[in-house]
Amino acid sequence: MILQIEAKKCKRTGFLPAVLLAACAASAFPILNMLVRAETFTAMAGTPFDILTDANWQMMAMLNMVLVICGACLMYHTEFADNGIQKMDVLPVRAGSLFFGKFVLLVLALCGMLLLETAVLTGCAAHWFPAYTWTFSETLQSAGFQLILTLPTVMLMLWVASACKNMWVSLGIGVILVFVMTILPQDSTVLQLFPFNTPYKTLATVQGAGDVPLFLGICGAETVAFGLFEFVFLQIRRWYA
Amino acid sequence: MNMIETQNLCKAYGDFTAVSDLNLHIQKGRVYGFLGPNGAGKSTTMKMFLGLTNPTSGSFQIDGKHYPADRVAILKEVGSFIEAPAFYGNLSGEENLEIIRRILGLPKSSVREALELVGLTQFRKRAAKKYSLGMKQRLGLAGALIGRPPILILDEPTNGLDPVGIHEIRTLIRSLPKQYDCTVLVSSHLLSEVELMADDIGILNHGRLLFEGTANDLKIRARDEGYPTDNLEEIFLAMIDEDNRKRGAGQ
Ligand SMILES: Nc1ncnc2c1ncn2[C@@H]1O[C@H](COP(=O)(O)OP(=O)(O)OP(=O)(O)O)[C@@H](O)[C@H]1O
Ligand SMILES: [Mg+2]
Numbered sequence: 001m002i003l004q005i006e007a008k009k010c011k012r013t014g015f016l017p018a019v020l021l022a023a024c025a026a027s028a029f030p031i032l033n034m035l036v037r038a039e040t041f042t043a044m045a046g047t048p049f050d051i052l053t054d055a056n057w058q059m060m061a062m063l064n065m066v067l068v069i070c071g072a073c074l075m076y077h078t079e080f081a082d083n084g085i086q087k088m089d090v091l092p093v094r095a096g097s098l099f100f101g102k103f104v105l106l107v108l109a110l111c112g113m114l115l116l117e118t119a120v121l122t123g124c125a126a127h128w129f130p131a132y133t134w135t136f137s138e139t140l141q142s143a144g145f146q147l148i149l150t151l152p153t154v155m156l157m158l159w160v161a162s163a164c165k166n167m168w169v170s171l172g173i174g175v176i177l178v179f180v181m182t183i184l185p186q187d188s189t190v191l192q193l194f195p196f197n198t199p200y201k202t203l204a205t206v207q208g209a210g211d212v213p214l215f216l217g218i219c220g221a222e223t224v225a226f227g228l229f230e231f232v233f234l235q236i237r238r239w240y241a
Numbered sequence: 242m243n244m245i246e247t248q249n250l251c252k253a254y255g256d257f258t259a260v261s262d263l264n265l266h267i268q269k270g271r272v273y274g275f276l277g278p279n280g281a282g283k284s285t286t287m288k289m290f291l292g293l294t295n296p297t298s299g300s301f302q303i304d305g306k307h308y309p310a311d312r313v314a315i316l317k318e319v320g321s322f323i324e325a326p327a328f329y330g331n332l333s334g335e336e337n338l339e340i341i342r343r344i345l346g347l348p349k350s351s352v353r354e355a356l357e358l359v360g361l362t363q364f365r366k367r368a369a370k371k372y373s374l375g376m377k378q379r380l381g382l383a384g385a386l387i388g389r390p391p392i393l394i395l396d397e398p399t400n401g402l403d404p405v406g407i408h409e410i411r412t413l414i415r416s417l418p419k420q421y422d423c424t425v426l427v428s429s430h431l432l433s434e435v436e437l438m439a440d441d442i443g444i445l446n447h448g449r450l451l452f453e454g455t456a457n458d459l460k461i462r463a464r465d466e467g468y469p470t471d472n473l474e475e476i477f478l479a480m481i482d483e484d485n486r487k488r489g490a491g492q
Contacts, residue, residue: 005340012331012368082370083327084337087384090291090323091344092316240254241294 002093006075006101013078015071015109022067023113027120029063030056034124041128048129049138050204052121060117061146061199062178064110068154069174071109075102076161076170096231099162103227106154111147118143145203149215152195152222159230193218195226244269244392244424245290250299252285252448259285260448263299267426267441270418274439275428278481282448283428284324287394290426291321303392317345320390322398326381330370334361334380337369338387347388355387358413360406374401382410393417395427399434414438432477444477446484 044051079085088098122139125132164170181197206215245267252260260282267273277283288294292312303315328337338352356362359379378401399407415438417423429435436456444452463476
């Protein structure tokens with residue numbers, strides 16, 4: 001029910017167009033890349049899906065994060081613009097259910113995007129590498145892995161958006177975080193486990209390093225931790241409101 | 242029986258005390274007018290009742306339930322409107338109420354009823370951000386009244402309404418306890434307004450309660466303390482003035 005309500009609130013806010021736009025842009029990227037430089041990639045050695053992911057995922061992950069940032073900001077802007085959140089706070093629902101509803105909604109949107117993106121990558125691989133036999137489980141595994149790696153980013157971004165009443169502040173923080181993470185040196189494993197950084201990792205590279213359990217575990221823990229953080233934040237805010 | 246009761250309720254922001262040692266007694270089935278000048282702490286007190294802000298010390302019970310343990314149970318019984326109308330500008334008036342209706346688990350008809358009660362039926366399909374100030378205020382009231390809650394907490398509900406609207410809302414508030422035995426806590430700056438709506442009056446200044454009782458009690462007290470007038474508004478102003486002078490001397 002809480003999910004239905006949160007979805008309803010997004011009416012006429014531009015949330016759905018933003019998701020569609022980001023999904024289209026991210027999916028168009030590998031297709032364009034192949035149309036322009038197919039020979040470069042077909043000449044490479046390795047699994048076609050991994051070649052394509054390696055070539056395109058940086059950009060696609062960035063677009064996914066932009067969607068997460070914009071989505072979180074839009075959803076909380078709707079709450080703060082006319083103070084709708086105050087009305088929600090005096091209705092008999094448990095603290096944090098509004099936040100949780102928004103989290104699930106954003107994750108569902110992201111889920112759709114990731115499925116479309118991995119499907120397009122698989123499609124490109126099948127089209128430009130005729131010898132490639134693709135499997136459903138491979139595509140799904142990749143999408144699922146990316147989803148879990150993006151969860152901490154979603155949670156953290158929603159917390160930022162819920163803490164800043166001014167949408168431009170949270171938008172700015174989100175963009176700065178993406179930017180800072182891309183310019184930080186990428187050689188330390190600890191840094192790579194930070195939110196806004198994990199989404200760039202692909203299943204193939206992490207598998208190659210044997211770090212799959214590490215990444216999944218840490219991302220899961222980060223997600224839970226940021227969720228609890230929001231819960232504590234909501235309790236503390238009552239003292240200063 | 243007291244529907245809302247507070248014991249030495251305090252709220253401090255840093256070293257500024259917005260509400261101090263408040264002991265309110267709001268009886269069931271009556272309209273309680275909460276009166277005070279700007280910054281007296283009326284909204285702050287109401288926000289504490291609704292769990293929007295935590296008391297610094299002291300406690301309160303609403304229908305025998307304690308905050309914070311029974312926060313959700315309290316909110317189930319309270320319809321509220323605090324300071325300014327709170328709504329979703331991107332949704333229509335009807336959609337706004339529909340969200341509240343779903344959360345409260347009310348029957349579908351309650352949205353129509355609430356819209357009719359505040360006279361918004363005609364504009365129910367319009368986006369709330371395109372409402373006029375008075376229409377927004379009415380939408381806020383509809384959100385408080387929907388589902389006929391047993392307790393109503395209304396912070397300056399007639400703010401921004403036209404004279405006809407003010408009269409309508411006053412009459413509505415006045416009639417609610419008789420209609421379905423609810424308890425109303427309503428705040429205002431104007432004693433003349435409170436006098437028309439309320440059975441009991443509480444006067445607040447700088448976070449402290451100066452008076453609690455009926456309008457008649459207030460007149461008797463004014464006579465006993467030698468205020469020269471019978472006009473309630475003037476008594477109110479004289480009381481506030483006197484309290485401010487005492488505070489000035491105390492500092
Ligand atoms: N979040 C806050 N931080 C600091 N001070 C606050 C905060 N909220 C309210 N105050 C202060 O508490 C005092 C009481 O405010 P409150 O809004 O309760 O007054 P009020 O009686 O509702 O006044 P009005 O009639 O103008 O609505 C004011 O001096 C206000 O500045
Ligand atoms: Mg106020």
